[in-house]
Amino acid sequence: MNDSPPDACIDAMILNRMTDTLVILQAKHASKDRARVLAALRALCEARGAAPLVIVEGETEAAAVEKYLADLERTSLGTTGARVVRAGATARRVAEILIRHEQAAVSPDASPKRP
Amino acid sequence: MGASSASQPPREPARLKPGKEDYDLPRRDVVPVGEELLADADAAAASESGWLGGQERDAARRAAESLARRMQDQEHVNDLAVAGFAGPPYEIFAGELAAYGYPVILAWLRRGTIWKHCADRGRVLYPTDREREILEGQFEERLDLALETVAEGLKFFRERVLCAGRWSFDGGATLTTYFIGACLLAFPNVFRRWRTAERKWNLALAAGMLASPEGRTLSDLPGSDPADVAAGRGAVISELRSMPDGVMGAAALVVDGMSFADAADRLGTTERAIEGRLYRYRQRRNP
Numbered sequence: 160m161n162d163s164p165p166d167a168c169i170d171a172m173i174l175n176r177m178t179d180t181l182v183i184l185q186a187k188h189a190s191k192d193r194a195r196v197l198a199a200l201r202a203l204c205e206a207r208g209a210a211p212l213v214i215v216e217g218e219t220e221a222a223a224v225e226k227y228l229a230d231l232e233r234t235s236l237g238t239t240g241a242r243v244v245r246a247g248a249t250a251r252r253v254a255e256i257l258i259r260h261e262q263a264a265v266s267p268d269a270s271p272k273r274p
Numbered sequence: 275m276g277a278s279s280a281s282q283p284p285r286e287p288a289r290l291k292p293g294k295e296d297y298d299l300p301r302r303d304v305v306p307v308g309e310e311l312l313a314d315a316d317a318a319a320a321s322e323s324g325w326l327g328g329q330e331r332d333a334a335r336r337a338a339e340s341l342a343r344r345m346q347d348q349e350h351v352n353d354l355a356v357a358g359f360a361g362p363p364y365e366i367f368a369g370e371l372a373a374y375g376y377p378v379i380l381a382w383l384r385r386g387t388i389w390k391h392c393a394d395r396g397r398v399l400y401p402t403d404r405e406r407e408i409l410e411g412q413f414e415e416r417l418d419l420a421l422e423t424v425a426e427g428l429k430f431f432r433e434r435v436l437c438a439g440r441w442s443f444d445g446g447a448t449l450t451t452y453f454i455g456a457c458l459l460a461f462p463n464v465f466r467r468w469r470t471a472e473r474k475w476n477l478a479l480a481a482g483m484l485a486s487p488e489g490r491t492l493s494d495l496p497g498s499d500p501a502d503v504a505a506g507r508g509a510v511i512s513e514l515r516s517m518p519d520g521v522m523g524a525a526a527l528v529v530d531g532m533s534f535a536d537a538a539d540r541l542g543t544t545e546r547a548i549e550g551r552l553y554r555y556r557q558r559r560n561p
Binding site: 173176177180181184190192193195196197227228230231233234235236237238241244245247248252253254255256257259260 | 375
């Protein structure tokens, strides 16, 4: 198991899947906290695209989320082997697992399922 | 993992619970950052290079890396504990554990090594040859089992490990290793539920409930040409016979005019399972 890159940056594939997973969860149980994190994740995804993105509103949130993700990549989930495995996972399947697990993981401000 | 986790010192169950002002989290200032530790390990290996063999240097580096990762794991767990292992940060973390866990369980099911991993943890299972064949050969069956196992493992990991403060970096196992261990503990019950569902399904088939796919619906079509009905029936029967056992039963009932819900009742399973089996069959046939 090798170490992650020095900046512990997150793979674009993982970032996209992570964002898509939260989109699915948000569609099932909307929450304000998740909406904020989702906006920050989207900003990070876009910032990795070709066009540079100027974040004005929510800049602090995006920076905090970026730091959180960098910290996450320094844990045992960020080893090269674990990253390869995680990069192969799909948002739909991860969301399905989290939805099955949701009673424990649901955010305190989660609202009932949308019609 | 088992040995290292077993050797952990006992901890107070509420140690990492949120809302307590006096919880005893490891102090951040005594946790060295991973990069420094790795640099130390490199420096130590370089200075000892005259004495240490390549394998020993590699082992020392791996040990240092593992310790650094575990310390970062601990910091992350401490942060999540403060938030009560809830909210979007926990969801992201749990999602990444799930993204790591289900491909691992899928691979172990395909290779048939999961039985040994469970037995190594004292959870001995005795799958039949048929069950092994199904799980090693059918991706969708493996996937259902893997997703359910990881969902159960995640629930166990949160409630019984993280909230209970039963994992610590000094126990010797990383979070990912510990999590996979939790999934292995969850697997036997998930497997038994799957086995029960499979047996019900097969019993329903064996009872001969589905032996007559000549559908009333097809033959009773008003104004149909008898020759067309006969030809259509022949094509349907031929198609049904070419289907795997599990799919044939469901398809025969649906062709016979039953709803998915009624077919599920007859077969002792769920509407979703019927729908899934037929959907997967269609996908395989018309990719």
